[in-house]
Amino acid sequence: MVIPLGERQDDSVCARMPLAGVTVVDVSTLFAGPYAAQLLADFGAEVTKVEHPSGDPLRRFGQSHDGVPLLWKVLNRNKKCVTLDLKRAEDKDRFLAVVRDADVLIENFRPGTLERWGLGPDVLREVNPALVVTRVTAFGQDGPYADRPGFGTIAEAMSGLASMSGEPDGAPLLPSFPLGDALAGLHAALASMIALHARGRTGRGQIADVAITEAVIGALGAQITGYDTARAKPVRVGNGSTNNAPRNVYRCADGTWVAVSAPAQSVAERVITLVGRPDLVDEPWFATGAGRVRYRALIDGLVGGWIADRDRDEVVAAFERADAAVAPIYEVDDVLDDPHFRAREVAVRVPDGELGTVLMQNVPFRLSETPGRVRWAGPPLGAHTDELLARLSAERGTTSGT
Structure with missing residues (x-):
């Protein structure tokens, strides 16, 4: 036209x-x-x-x-x-x-x-x-x-x-x-x-x-400020985060992927409870994002293992019931088919x-x-x-x- x-x-x-x-x-x-x-x-x-x-x-x-x-x-x-x-x-x-x-x-x-x-x-x-x-x-x-x-x-x-x-x-x-x-x-x-x-x-x-x-x-946020105050340089952590855990992508039983993020303490508690380890909420290191990052491997293993046993729809539904943040990893056709979008x-x-x-x-x-x-x-x-x-x-x- x-x-x-x-x-x-x-x-x-x-x-x-x-x-x-x-x-x-x-x-x-x-x-x-x-x-x-x-x-x-x-x-x-x-x-x-x-x-x-x-x-x-x-x-x-x-x-x-x-x-x-x-x-x-x-x-x-x-x-x-x-x-x-x-x-x-x-x-x-x-x-x-x-x-x-x-x-x-x-x-x-x-x-x-x-x-x-x-x-x-x-x-x-x-x-x-x-x-x-x-x-x-x-x-x-x-x-x-x-x-x-x-x-x-x-x-x-x-x-x-x-x-x-x-x-x-x-x-x-x-x-x-x-x-x-x-x-x-x-x-x-x-x-x-x-x-x-x-x-x-x-x-x-x-x-x-x-x-x-x-x-x-x-x-890029506070990377310059962090270097100036503490000589701290950003490091590569893949899909993880230097500020909180869990934060990663995880593969489901049906071969699809989801992304999980828990930047708030309450969300992290809900996620770790959902995957079967509510006892970790009482650990002193679990009380801060920096503490959870130190135990990222443990948290990722628990979350990733739980997700790996379930299809994506089941994972998303369970996270939604728990009021925890999760999202399917979309391709372009998924974006177009999504009812919200x-x-x-x-x-x-x-x-x-x-x-x-x-x-x-x-x-x-x-x-x-x-x-x-x-x-x-x-x-x-x-x-x-x-x-x-x-x-x-x-x-x-x-x-x-x-």
Whole structure:
């Protein structure tokens, strides 16, 4: 489905969305920047995705169906796609004309790239002093590593995340999905909204500098504080925890898996009672998470042995009766079949001109009065370029006639 520039699908709904009237130019590529713009688009911002005529590399990344890139459909949903070559003078002028009316610009080129094209923040904000320029890079806009190339994987490695992930005797473990980019995208969306809120008081835009490395470092809790105070480094404990036990994944009799976590003392007591060892509750070491961690092998043996004798449904039912936290280890089809996720509409099917319909994850959080909405999937390359050019031509004609 192609949504014309300047038109909205279901105007009455869009007008009530919380970011209705906010205009965003998304000139970023791949994951982190486009995800930030997607989140804003989900809540009604009018996002114009600007691509080079060869297309965002994301169009050639990951799984496709009938030649149509599926990740593109998700990350660029609710956006309007135009192609401009920002190295060409004519397209540069068109780009600046779009920026002139925008509230936010999101980019994730290596530092200095926009400046080399004559489109640095100084130029953009001269055209539009109220513009928020959100810049997403691996290491930030300054510092010794600013010019290095980098993506989420680099941030996951250098943040300390990989070193604390994996089995104790195994290699450091990287996430199997772009976690660092997703965290940076969330930070970039939040930074953009904070800057817009500040603009309401100052009347001025500003530059938001988002580093993927710093987004991941910030999400890792107190590891820096722990090292500073006690020289304690995180260690790899597999699926376990350094803060509490039991916390692990356990295999059931039918070959499926469940995850168990007991961060609270009362929950740990209920779990150990359920598996037949209520006497351990009275042990002094059982009274704290750190104490239970010292006896992790004993606890895991008891919990794991009890679970191994039962099918998953029996395990889950028993834990629920005991008011203890357990969850089945789901694959994607399990997520789609789960009655809770279905009731919450975690996945939504949207119309698409290339694939007919596309099923994808829904807006990731809910607002009671002004909810977000997935209105259409990521459009084909340049789907709205002609309409953009027509609009700019009409605006020039109106200006010259006054």
